[in-house]
Amino acid sequence: xxLSKAAFLLSAALVAGAPLAAPAPAAAQSADTIYxxxxxxxxxxxxxxxxxxxxxxxxxxxxxxxxxxxxGGVKLVIEECETSYDAKKGLECYEAVKPKNPxxxxxxxxxxxxxxxxxxxxxxxxxxxxxxxxSSSAKGDVFPWIFNPPATYWDGFxxxxxxxxxxxxxxxxxxxxxxxGYIFLDASFGREPLPLIDKLSKELGFEAKLYPxxxxxxxxxSSQWLSVRRDRPNYMxxxxxxxxxxTAINEAVRTGYPMEKFISIWWPGEDDAAGAGPGAAGFKTxxxxxxxADFPLIQDIKTHVVDKGLSQTDPAKLGQVLYNRGVYNSMxxxxxxxxxxxxxxxxxxxxxxxxxxxxxxxxxxxxLEEIGLGGFTSPVKLTCADHNGHFPTFVQRWDGDxxxxxxxxxxxxxxxxxxxxxxxxxxxxxxxxxWPARTEPCDN
Amino acid sequence: MxxxxxxxxxxxxxxxxxxxxVLWEGLVSGVxxxxxxxxxxxxxxxxxxxxxxxxxxxVFSALSLVGIYQFLARNGFSGHLAAFVALIGAIGVMFLLxxxxxxxxxxxxxxxxxxxxxxxxxGITWFLIGLGEIIFGGEPKAMISDQLLLPRGSWNxxxxxxxxxxxxxxxxxxxxxxLMIASLAVFFQKTRIGRAxxxxxxxxxxxxxxxxxxxxxxxxxxxxxxxxxLVAGIMWGARxxxxxxxxxxxxxxLPVLILGGFTSVPGAIVGGLIIGVxxxxxxxxxxxLVGGGIEAWFAYVIALVFLLFRPQGLFGDKIxxxx
Numbered sequence: 001x002x003l004s005k006a007a008f009l010l011s012a013a014l015v016a017g018a019p020l021a022a023p024a025p026a027a028a029q030s031a032d033t034i035y036x037x038x039x040x041x042x043x044x045x046x047x048x049x050x051x052x053x054x055x056x057x058x059x060x061x062x063x064x065x066x067x068x069x070x071x072g073g074v075k076l077v078i079e080e081c082e083t084s085y086d087a088k089k090g091l092e093c094y095e096a097v098k099p100k101n102p103x104x105x106x107x108x109x110x111x112x113x114x115x116x117x118x119x120x121x122x123x124x125x126x127x128x129x130x131x132x133x134x135s136s137s138a139k140g141d142v143f144p145w146i147f148n149p150p151a152t153y154w155d156g157f158x159x160x161x162x163x164x165x166x167x168x169x170x171x172x173x174x175x176x177x178x179x180x181g182y183i184f185l186d187a188s189f190g191r192e193p194l195p196l197i198d199k200l201s202k203e204l205g206f207e208a209k210l211y212p213x214x215x216x217x218x219x220x221x222s223s224q225w226l227s228v229r230r231d232r233p234n235y236m237x238x239x240x241x242x243x244x245x246x247t248a249i250n251e252a253v254r255t256g257y258p259m260e261k262f263i264s265i266w267w268p269g270e271d272d273a274a275g276a277g278p279g280a281a282g283f284k285t286x287x288x289x290x291x292x293a294d295f296p297l298i299q300d301i302k303t304h305v306v307d308k309g310l311s312q313t314d315p316a317k318l319g320q321v322l323y324n325r326g327v328y329n330s331m332x333x334x335x336x337x338x339x340x341x342x343x344x345x346x347x348x349x350x351x352x353x354x355x356x357x358x359x360x361x362x363x364x365x366x367x368l369e370e371i372g373l374g375g376f377t378s379p380v381k382l383t384c385a386d387h388n389g390h391f392p393t394f395v396q397r398w399d400g401d402x403x404x405x406x407x408x409x410x411x412x413x414x415x416x417x418x419x420x421x422x423x424x425x426x427x428x429x430x431x432x433x434x435w436p437a438r439t440e441p442c443d444n
Numbered sequence: 445m446x447x448x449x450x451x452x453x454x455x456x457x458x459x460x461x462x463x464x465x466v467l468w469e470g471l472v473s474g475v476x477x478x479x480x481x482x483x484x485x486x487x488x489x490x491x492x493x494x495x496x497x498x499x500x501x502x503v504f505s506a507l508s509l510v511g512i513y514q515f516l517a518r519n520g521f522s523g524h525l526a527a528f529v530a531l532i533g534a535i536g537v538m539f540l541l542x543x544x545x546x547x548x549x550x551x552x553x554x555x556x557x558x559x560x561x562x563x564x565x566x567g568i569t570w571f572l573i574g575l576g577e578i579i580f581g582g583e584p585k586a587m588i589s590d591q592l593l594l595p596r597g598s599w600n601x602x603x604x605x606x607x608x609x610x611x612x613x614x615x616x617x618x619x620x621x622x623l624m625i626a627s628l629a630v631f632f633q634k635t636r637i638g639r640a641x642x643x644x645x646x647x648x649x650x651x652x653x654x655x656x657x658x659x660x661x662x663x664x665x666x667x668x669x670x671x672x673x674l675v676a677g678i679m680w681g682a683r684x685x686x687x688x689x690x691x692x693x694x695x696x697x698l699p700v701l702i703l704g705g706f707t708s709v710p711g712a713i714v715g716g717l718i719i720g721v722x723x724x725x726x727x728x729x730x731x732x733l734v735g736g737g738i739e740a741w742f743a744y745v746i747a748l749v750f751l752l753f754r755p756q757g758l759f760g761d762k763i764x765x766x767x
Contacts, residue, residue: 042577042582043573043582044582044688045688045689046689047577047582047583048583051582051583210736212736214739216740217693218689218692219683219689219690219692220473220696220739222473222724223469223724223739224727227732229462229465242687243584243684243687243689254611255609271586274586275684275685
């Protein structure tokens, strides 16, 4: 008797936690709906970054259902699958949603994206890894099912280098002799730019100092910042995620590193910088879209979704960096579906159709205005050959309360990125031989 | 060979201020590791259970503190007084948790094999993760450092031809953690309850036979571990933020426990300091040779080296089994 009671209690305790720990999508697609799964992480060590993005993605798609009755008159079935930013759970989510004919998947993790690259073509499910994942998957002729607009991690790195060169008073020749520190999450994401850093440091003559941070030490970075103090890099570049960003900014402030020379890829949000107090002012990140809620679309989200209680978003966080990032991601999803409907003439589209939609994506200024996002970002146009676009980004500066845009949009240094992308795509295909040659027809 | 065996020591001599800085950072981390390890030791001594939930207790207690403060602030009561009310509230939450664990988990499992109790702490872990996320959400929270009068800024001391920076928060963390450890040591050595705890640690049956209430002792010990977790959560949270990733840091207590022994309070302290200093020295002086990032696993290397010579840990009881 005692044992069974004990077993019951133990089971109850485990079961109580289980729904939060395991992916468990439940909804199914009917014949007259479009199924859009969202891989999200509202729990776990990276939830700080995952929650606002999940909210932005979900709210935009919910708005389309609530305001417009879906896309082209077809309701969207939106279903989240919790991954906790764990690649294994991400793959479980993929297997769970696959039988329901998703029109695309958004892994929201480079670690999950990489193993999906060979599967996408087999399963006929396009993968949208928006500004993350494998940089060379931008090559549509090699990776017809993978899309990573609007910029790759390699583009981002060169955009930061360009900004540094400008601060030094000139072109990239000014990078020569500089010591540039790179602090990064020691995982697929943070390691992604390493080949580019190796190449550019040799070509441009700067010294790269690497400071990897293991996921288990995200909130324990004193060693890395001690090394920064010893090495005295002229600039620091951050590729972090989750609590790593907040801790890095905190440690930079504690160490007395000049914040004006601390520049990040596009992932830190307001909470990451605010936690470090007033000393964080001057910290910079890249971005490619506006911050703020003063856009008709975001106001519509407020009216039709948030105010109606259909969102998990704290209204005060509408328009923040990572919320708007989620909105941008869903704009790409929705526009790809719309384009697929337009090309195929079908209302209920499938993964293969949306792949074509993505390859023909053309969101110009006029379309951005129609969507309610005029001035929100630069236009996006993809092609069969270029699944990324390598679009310009700008630098935004944390002023202690919010991020303000301090530069114009600037393109990446394509002369360095593109040859390396070619090489890397070729090497990937060779490593995964026999890599299938592209057979998918091209519409442009 | 030069890079491994000579150059790091040359660097130590050439830049002694940085060596002092590394040692200081290691000591601060070590004290905090010791604090987390202490929570494990207290519970292991009293019940023989390796409490896997100690890490999430650090997060849950800190979230309770910040959550209660935010609740008070939303209702127009903020500032230092509200922070200390929230602190008392968080201590209360840890007491309720201790009572709940004793009544719902430990009591029904009396006399079950240790592995059952160990697995039950996994259950407590997942339960607290779920409960914490439901109540407080998954977003990181800023620790209410200013409201709790924790100092900001640093003392920059010119020494050894350079400068050593002592963060005031780190000094406060070291002092508070040391006081906490000292008072716990006095409590368990000098008070009646402390002696009862040691009796329970030696033998449950013998303790019961002289009238010591196991249930009471368990509540006290889990409560003490909860308070230790709260202090650790405040200090780590103030250094970065209060988020669920803090529970991963608690795993750093494992090599500390291997080193210090699962049953020794001094072992937790000395082990914490050795691990803290050792990993910082290794990362700073030898890490660059292999591309950095060795801190995450180097603590286990230190523990394994010690284990080769003292399998019971530095201060652990020597296990003699007759066959």
